[in-house]
Structure formats: structure tokens, C-alpha cells
Amino acid sequence: MADGILLERGGIPAVSICTEPFKIPADAMARAYGFPGFQYLLTPHPVASLTLVEVRERVVQMTPRILEILGVEE
Amino acid sequence: MTTTGVPVGSDGGGVPDPAAVQDAIEYCYERGWTDGLPVVPCDQALLDRFLAQTDRGPDDVVFAMPHLNRHCTVRLAALNAAMAGCRPEYFPVVLAAWDSLAAEGYLAKGIWQSTTGTAPMLVVNGPVRERIGLNSRGNVFGPGFRANATIGRALRLTALNAFGLRPRELDQATQGTPAKYTLCVAENEEESPWAPLPAEYGFAAGESTVTAMTIRSVVHVEARHTGVPEQLLRDFADTVARTGALLHETISACLVLSPEHAHLLAGAGWDKPRIREFVHGAAVRSRAGLDRVGKGSVSRKSRWRVPADHPDAVPDREAEIDPDSTVGDGRVHVLRSPETVLVVVAGASNSGVSAVVETFGPRGDSPCVVPVPGG
Numbered sequence: 001m002a003d004g005i006l007l008e009r010g011g012i013p014a015v016s017i018c019t020e021p022f023k024i025p026a027d028a029m030a031r032a033y034g035f036p037g038f039q040y041l042l043t044p045h046p047v048a049s050l051t052l053v054e055v056r057e058r059v060v061q062m063t064p065r066i067l068e069i070l071g072v073e074e
Numbered sequence: 075m076t077t078t079g080v081p082v083g084s085d086g087g088g089v090p091d092p093a094a095v096q097d098a099i100e101y102c103y104e105r106g107w108t109d110g111l112p113v114v115p116c117d118q119a120l121l122d123r124f125l126a127q128t129d130r131g132p133d134d135v136v137f138a139m140p141h142l143n144r145h146c147t148v149r150l151a152a153l154n155a156a157m158a159g160c161r162p163e164y165f166p167v168v169l170a171a172w173d174s175l176a177a178e179g180y181l182a183k184g185i186w187q188s189t190t191g192t193a194p195m196l197v198v199n200g201p202v203r204e205r206i207g208l209n210s211r212g213n214v215f216g217p218g219f220r221a222n223a224t225i226g227r228a229l230r231l232t233a234l235n236a237f238g239l240r241p242r243e244l245d246q247a248t249q250g251t252p253a254k255y256t257l258c259v260a261e262n263e264e265e266s267p268w269a270p271l272p273a274e275y276g277f278a279a280g281e282s283t284v285t286a287m288t289i290r291s292v293v294h295v296e297a298r299h300t301g302v303p304e305q306l307l308r309d310f311a312d313t314v315a316r317t318g319a320l321l322h323e324t325i326s327a328c329l330v331l332s333p334e335h336a337h338l339l340a341g342a343g344w345d346k347p348r349i350r351e352f353v354h355g356a357a358v359r360s361r362a363g364l365d366r367v368g369k370g371s372v373s374r375k376s377r378w379r380v381p382a383d384h385p386d387a388v389p390d391r392e393a394e395i396d397p398d399s400t401v402g403d404g405r406v407h408v409l410r411s412p413e414t415v416l417v418v419v420a421g422a423s424n425s426g427v428s429a430v431v432e433t434f435g436p437r438g439d440s441p442c443v444v445p446v447p448g449g
Contacts, residue, residue: 002141022246025242025244025245025246028243032143
């Protein structure tokens with residue numbers, strides 16, 4: 001979250017991605033950085049133990065929302 | 075008067091009114107200032123007694139976490155030490171603990187927010203132990219001693235109240251560890267056969283110090299069975315080398331030896347460098363054993379252990395320097411060097427029970443020994 005917020009503040013569009021159990025800490029970090037409305041993407045847990053194929057599937061699932069947060073119109 | 079009929083408070087006997095104390099404790103709970111246990115209500119007079127224990131100014135920064143936009147001043151550290159139950163004379167030890175943690179470096183990297191759920195362990199040496207009643211002997215990791223219990227707790231309350239590191243919010247620990255409540259031990263210098271920990275790193279005998287270490291677990295080693303140094307040290311090494319501890323490519327450890335184990339080793343002519351060397355050599359896993367638990371390789375970027383078929387997997391450092399280690403029965407060292415093992419003596423001189431404290435990170439540098447002002 002911190003990296004995403006700092007990139008955005010540096011003028012670089014960014015999307016932070018968290019797994020669902022990290023929603024509360026993610027919101028807390030956004031508040032700590034004075035950016036409570038920071039938009040980020042939640043994805044199901046876990047990610048660390050996914051296979052390469054599953055990681056690719058997850059990216060495909062997330063891509064529309066990533067583009068939406070970035071403000072990209074398809 | 076109370077409902078028990080015991081005269082208190084206004085009788086001039088100096089006994090506080092339980093109802094008022096209970097109200098103050100509940101007041102602190104309601105504001106979220108506790109670790110789950112009651113805290114000591116602190117007023118300006120008590121805070122001033124803490125602040126009088128240091129030459130530092132109340133607004134001096136003890137530690138900053140820029141990634142959280144928060145910092146802890148001497149005043150906040152004192153306030154939380156008071157709430158933790160410290161006596162004012164403990165405060166120089168608390169401040170030295172903060173300095174040691176800052177020097178260690180993991181705090182600034184956000185380790186207290188990590189899912190791993192680490193805690194700081196404080197090792198105190200020198201005359202301050204006796205002066206403030208720190209326990210170095212029986213039940214050294216357990217309850218019963220105000221200084222041990224409250225100095226460690228002062229750090230935790232500060233983490234909660236000054237840095238906002240509350241569980242399930244900014245503290246993302248999956249399970250945490252009981253050591254997060256408090257973990258402060260004194261070295262049993264009087265019953266150790268060797269010079270104390272700080273003496274290995276240039277500190278004079280008679281100087282009081284605090285050495286903080288970020289740790290994950292305290293693992294007991296039951297070894298009442300042998301008088302053979304090599305057998306005893308292999309028992310420690312086997313505990314050090316458990317695969318569950320292997321998050322990173324290698325690990326590190328602090329051996330907290332009971333006086334009985336320390337004397338067994340010293341009596342056979344073993345000093346700390348020789349112990350470190352032996353444990354480093356004996357703390358190994360077979361390549362096949364690592365592969366069995368899916369930790370036979372490391373991730374290219376993070377260097378965390380991963381299965382050999384992981385997309386990011388690359389050979390570990392051992393495989394690069396010793397081709398023999400890549401075969402099934404090849405030996406993989408879990409410690410990078412002998413210097414990744416620290417040796418401390420603590421506990422009662424009554425049995426062959428010691429502990430392997432699993433310190434966080436690969437390490438190998440000198441521990442962060444910080445003097446306590448006033449000696």
C-alpha cells in the first residue's frame with residue numbers, strides 16, 4: 001500500500017494489490033499515509049502457494065479491475 | 075469503604091481506593107491503551123519521575139517509523155513504560171533497548187507489521203541487573219519478576235500506542251508469539267564459566283548493557299542425558315536446523331544455555347568460539363530432506379526457500395559453493411557462518427535444560443550491544 005501511494009504521489013499511476021485478509025491493514029496503512037480513499041485491488045487468499053498457471057489465471061481475473069482503477073478505458 | 079468492608083482510601087492509611095483504581099484501569103481499556111492486560115494509570119507526577127531518569131529531552135525522538143508517519147519521543151516511551159508497570163529507575167534500560175532495536179535495523183524495515191509475528195528479546199548484562207532486580211536465574215523466560223516483565227512490556231505498549239501497531243490492523247501477525255507480551259532476560263553472569271555476551275564485543279566488565287534481538291521462537295532443548303559435549307551440541311544443532319524455521323535461505327540463533335550445560339562444555343575445554351564453530355558445522359539438513367518439505371531451493375529475488383519446481387527457484391548458496399550438496403544426501407548448512415550463533419548463559423543451575431532462541435534473519439554481524447547510562 002505504501003509503495004502504491006508513494007508512486008501515485010510521485011506522479012506514477014499505480015495499483016496496489018492485497019489478498020482479502022489484508023483489507024484491514026491495507027486500509028490502516030492508507031489512513032497512516034493520509035490517503036484513506038486510496039483505491040486498491042483485493043484478491044482471494046492465498047497467492048504465495050499458487051502454481052505458475054494459477055498465478056497467470058489470477059492476473060487475467062484481476063486485469064479489468066486494475067485497468068479500471070488506473071482509469072484506462074478498454 | 076469497599077464492599078469487602080476493608081477501610082481504604084480516605085482512612086489516611088495510604089491504601090488506594092479500589093473503585094477509583096478500577097475506574098482508572100477501565101478508562102485505559104476504553105481508550106485502547108492496553109495489550110489486553112491492565113495498565114498502570116500514569117499522571118504527570120509519575121511521568122516526571124521517569125523523565126528525570128534521563129538526560130534526553132522529553133521531545134527527543136527515540137525511534138521513528140517514517141513508513142507509518144509516526145515516531146516515539148522520550149515522553150511517549152516513558153509514558154508507556156510507566157503504564158507497563160516499570161519503576162522509574164528501569165527507564166534507562168528501556169531507552170537502551172530502543173537504541174539497540176534501532177541499531178539492529180529490522181524495526182525500520184517494518185518487521186513489527188510482518189505476518190511472521192516477531193518479538194524483541196532483550197538481554198541485559200552488568201550491574202544494572204542486580205540494581206533493579208532483573209532475573210537471570212530460575213524461570214528466566216517466565217513470570218514472577220517485575221523488571222523482566224515490565225521492561226519488555228514497555229516496548230509492546232509503545233508499539234501499540236505510539237506507533238499504532240495494533241493486532242489485525244497495522245500488526246498483521248498471523249499468529250504472533252507469547253514473547254510479544256514481554257521478553258527480557260538478564261544473563262546469569264555469576265554462574266557462567268565464560269565472559270558475558272558484551273565482553274565478546276568490546277565492552278568492559280562491569281558495564282551495564284542491553285542487547286536487543288528480533289526473534290521468532292524460544293525452543294526448549296531437553297538434554298539431561300549426556301556429558302559428552304559433541305552430543306549436547308548436536309542436540310542444539312538439530313533444533314537450530316528444524317525445517318520449519320527456514321523461511322529465509324539460512325537462519326540464525328541465540329543459544330541460551332543453562333549454567334549446567336555451560337559448565338559441562340567449559341569443563342571439557344570448550345569456549346564460545348569453538349561452540350559456534352561446531353554448531354555451524356552440525357546444523358545441516360540433507361538436500362533430500364529439504365526437498366521433502368519443499369525447501370530445497372530459493373527464490374531468485376527474495377531468497378526465501380521454495381520447492382525446486384517453483385517458477386522463481388534457483389539453487390541456494392550452498393549448491394553454488396559445494397556441488398556435493400546438490401545430491402540427495404548432500405549437506406546443506408542452515409547457518410551462514412559461526413558468527414550467526416550467539417551464546418548467552420541464563421536460567422537456574424538445576425538441570426540440563428536450555429533454549430534455542432530463533433533470531434530473525436540470516437545475521438552474522440555483531441549484535442547491537444548498547445550501554446545503559448549510569449553503569
